[in-house]
Amino acid sequence: MNSSKKQQQVRYCRNCGQKIIGYRDEDGMLRLKCPRCNAVSVSRKVTRRHEDVQEYAPPGQVII
């Protein structure tokens, strides 16, 4: 089992500041949905020093 490789990822919602905890999948993708405002953050690990993050505002809202 390689579940021990799964490292807990802690982020803060860019939209409202809510603390969100998630895990990367096998492809290194981290998908987080804020439980408070429903904003979505998709993070892809490119290299050890480079993380590609995409932020999506909640439906009907715009990025603050």
Ligand SMILES: [Zn+2]
């Ligand atoms: Zn939020």
